[in-house]
Amino acid sequence: MLEFGNEIKCELLGKFIIENEYDIVTVRQTIRQFAKDAGMGIVDQTRITTAVSELFRNMYNYAGGGEVLIERGEVENHNALIVTCIDKGPGIENLELAMSDGFTSGMGMGYGLPGAKRLVDRFEILSKVNEGTSVRIMKWK
Template sequence: MSIQSCVTIINEWDIVAARQLGRNVAKELGFGTVDQARITTAISELARNIYLYAGKGQICIDKLNDAGKAGLRIHAADNGPGINDIRQVMEDGFSTSGGLGAGLPGVKRLMDDFHIESETGSGTQIKATKWLR
């Protein structure tokens, strides 16, 4: 069972709104402050990627309940240019924006589960899950 809330990412303020949504849902589910920070950092990175590379997309937060195990899933989706080489963008230190390159590998480390699908010319879908300990 999951309950979903979404923020459309078009400008930098939407990144802030997505972070706030994620923090609120994480707090509501009982995540501690450290995991709340991990979740909001992951959302920030994913939303920033949508804004920078796709121009428009959506961050959705699902509340998860799997056999009594509670969690949260971030679903980042866009119809942007897609990622040519997923393996390359998942390497630490790789950056196309001149940033630190913590990006997607950082999101993967911050979360418990991470799944990415991208097709050149069709966009990218990323799902990242954090389970309540």
């Protein structure tokens, strides 16, 4: 399992498992609620919800599911909502290619990862072939 360093002080808000399409919807709704609670407007709520939706779908489609951590932490003097997606899937061979617009290894449009990156304030990705992929995104007001 690939994990990010713990340099940010965060408070855990929830831990979820993505196993099916229904989980994608419920966890996505939970995150929308957390965003709302954090005082984000409708545009920011929609952005983070859509970004996590892309990540969850990737986990579900390519890795058969994974784990989601939702945290709140202080990042660059912002009160950030932090979502970490961890899967033990096949991993991404060429991260640079995966992060470029229009590239897809499956049936998608190829805008999932780069699109999610544009929707949030900070985007981090770790991946190792045959080990898995971890993505951490942060969004603040």
